[in-house]
Amino acid sequence: xxxxxxxxxxxxxxxxxxxxxxxxxxxxxxxxxxxxxxxxxxxxxxxxxxxxxxxxxxxxxxxxxxxxxxxxxxxxxxxxxxxxxxxxxxxxxxxxxxxxxxxxxxxxxxxxxxxxxxxxxxxxxxxxxxxxxxxxxxxxxxxxxxxxxxxxxxxxxxxxxxxxxxxxxxxxxxxxxxxxxxxxxxxxxxxxxxxxxxxxxxxxxxxxxxxxxxxxxxxxxxxxxxxxxxxxxxxxxxxxxxxxxxxxxxxxxxxxxxxxxxxxxxxxxxxxxxxxxxxxxxxxxxxxxxxxxxxxxxxxxx
Ligand SMILES: Cc1cc2nc3c(=O)[nH]c(=O)nc-3n(C[C@H](O)[C@H](O)[C@H](O)COP(=O)(O)OP(=O)(O)OC[C@H]3O[C@@H](n4cnc5c(N)ncnc54)[C@H](O)[C@@H]3O)c2cc1C
Numbered sequence: 001x002x003x004x005x006x007x008x009x010x011x012x013x014x015x016x017x018x019x020x021x022x023x024x025x026x027x028x029x030x031x032x033x034x035x036x037x038x039x040x041x042x043x044x045x046x047x048x049x050x051x052x053x054x055x056x057x058x059x060x061x062x063x064x065x066x067x068x069x070x071x072x073x074x075x076x077x078x079x080x081x082x083x084x085x086x087x088x089x090x091x092x093x094x095x096x097x098x099x100x101x102x103x104x105x106x107x108x109x110x111x112x113x114x115x116x117x118x119x120x121x122x123x124x125x126x127x128x129x130x131x132x133x134x135x136x137x138x139x140x141x142x143x144x145x146x147x148x149x150x151x152x153x154x155x156x157x158x159x160x161x162x163x164x165x166x167x168x169x170x171x172x173x174x175x176x177x178x179x180x181x182x183x184x185x186x187x188x189x190x191x192x193x194x195x196x197x198x199x200x201x202x203x204x205x206x207x208x209x210x211x212x213x214x215x216x217x218x219x220x221x222x223x224x225x226x227x228x229x230x231x232x233x234x235x236x237x238x239x240x241x242x243x244x245x246x247x248x249x250x251x252x253x254x255x256x257x258x259x260x261x262x263x264x265x266x267x268x269x270x271x272x273x274x275x276x277x278x279x280x281x282x283x284x285x286x287x288x289x290x291x292x293x294x295x296x297x298x299x300x301x302x
Contacts, residue, residue, distance in 0.1 A: 003058045004038055007081070010054055014047030016040050017088075024073040024301070027065060027084065029130060031223040032272050033073025033301070036082045039065075042105070043088045045164070045189050052187070053162040055081055063301065064187050066135030067107065070225055074302035075272045083187070085134055094118065099153065100193045104134025108141075111193065112207060121198030122151045124206040128214050130226075134188040138181045140174045144210055149174035156190040157181070164189070177230060177297065219257040222265040225298040228279060229262060232292045238262030241282055244289045251278040 004020065011018040018040045024033035042048050055062045061080030065071070089105035092114045100120070102111050112127020125146035129136060137155060140148050149169065156166045173180040181188060214220065229237035241247070241261035249256045250267075252274035257263040264275055264282075283294045 003054075003060060006058075007038065007040075007051070007054060007060070010051060011040055011047075014050060015043045016047050016051070017043075022082075024068070024077060024082070027082075028068035028071055028073055028225070029223055030068075030072060030225045030270075030275070030298075031266055032075075032270060032275065033071075034075050034077025036078040037080055039082045039084055041084050041086065041088055045158070048083060048085075048187065048189065049158055049162045049164065051081075051083065052158060052160070056160070056162070063185065064134075066105065066132035066138075067130060069129075069131045070135060070139065070141075070298050072225060072272055072275060072296075072298045072300050074300070076302070078301050085132060085187070085189075090132075095192060098195050098197065100195065102133045102191050102193065104132060104137075104188045104191060106133050107131070108133055108136055115193075115195055116200065116203050116207065119198055119200045119203065120195035121203050122146075122193070122195035124203060124210060126151070127207055128211050133191050137172075137179060137188055137191055139177050140179050141177070144213075147174070148179075151193045151195060153192045153194045155188050155192070158187040158189060160185045217260055219259040219263050219265050222257070222267060224257070224263050224265045227262045227297050228264040229282070229294040230297045232294060235290075235292055236262070237286075237294055240286050240290050240292050240294070244282075244285050246282055246285060249278065249281065251275075251281070254278045256282060 008018050020038050021035045022039040023035050025031050064083045085105035089103050091103045092106050095101045108126050108129045112123040115123040125144040129141050137148050152169050154168045158164050238261040246256050247261050248258045253268040253270035254274035255267050257265045
């Protein structure tokens with residue numbers, strides 16, 4: 001790819017690390033995926049704006065990645081640049097008594113523990129989701145009856161053009177696993193959360209109890225992207241898949257988890273092709289036997 005050397009010197013000037021020909025399987029919870037041309041670990045908003053503009057001007061394809069916990073990357077990888085918003089872009093701080101400001105690379109677990117330390121309630125249901133707060137807002141992640149719409153107040157983001165803007169929750173069109181950001185390349189950079197004052201021990205008990213439930217029900221010991229199928233209206237994907245006798249079905253090292261039918265797991269060296277073939281089989285079988293049409297939840301990167 002052209003201009004990677006110039007991009008590398010930009011990264012150096014703005015304190016961002018650039019990794020050339022980086023295997024994306026090292027950056028996804030599925031542990032699947034070929035290489036991208038370059039992965040840039042973003043350290044600040046200014047750098048991100050400059051890099052977006054540089055890539056646009058030089059027609060270099062780019063996309064943003066958080067913790068890689070809701071993506072399936074193709075075996076041939078991504079022909080372009082990945083901006084990774086993670087550890088080095090993850091400051092969390094109090095903005096007022098009940099408002100918390102998070103850089104978008106902060107993990108939900110970190111935001112949850114920060115809130116716990118301040119005895120603030122509202123993050124308990126979300127803190128076990130293994131994504132960044134930016135990735136969570138992008139798709140309005142949720143669990144145990146709550147989702148990001150219950151805690152977000154406003155967000156700052158960068159348009160594809162590199163310009164920056166702040167919007168309020170009301171403007172975000174938050175719905176089941178979707179937001180105004182879904183399907184766009186706007187990059188969420190900062191999120192303000194509004195929580196309530198609570199009691200430390202109650203918050204901790206609730207977080208611990210929900211984490212125990214996750215460990216008991218989900219195959220957390222194996223790589224996956226979480227729930228592989230969206231919840232169809234009026235039913236649950238895992239219930240339908242189980243009913244069709246598909247637990248344990250496999251293609252290569254991709255398997256419908258024997259612990260939770262809604263998860264496809266990587267039992268060793270599964271490829272993206274294995275996962276997609278297995279998912280097609282699950283979708284066809286469920287459609288044939290129950291009439292429900294399942295849809296993939298993870299974002300496919302190719
Ligand atoms: C074991 C396991 C359990 C899970 N449980 C749940 C659950 O209970 N509930 C749930 O909702 N999800 C769950 N997930 C899925 C996943 O953790 C969430 O969807 C999470 O919000 C994804 O965040 P991420 O940072 O990993 O995003 P990524 O996977 O890195 O990216 C997902 C999408 O978001 C975009 N994106 C990421 N960051 C930004 C940003 N800053 N700005 C704009 N776009 C961005 C990416 O471009 C991509 O399109 C689970 C996953 C696993 C592996």
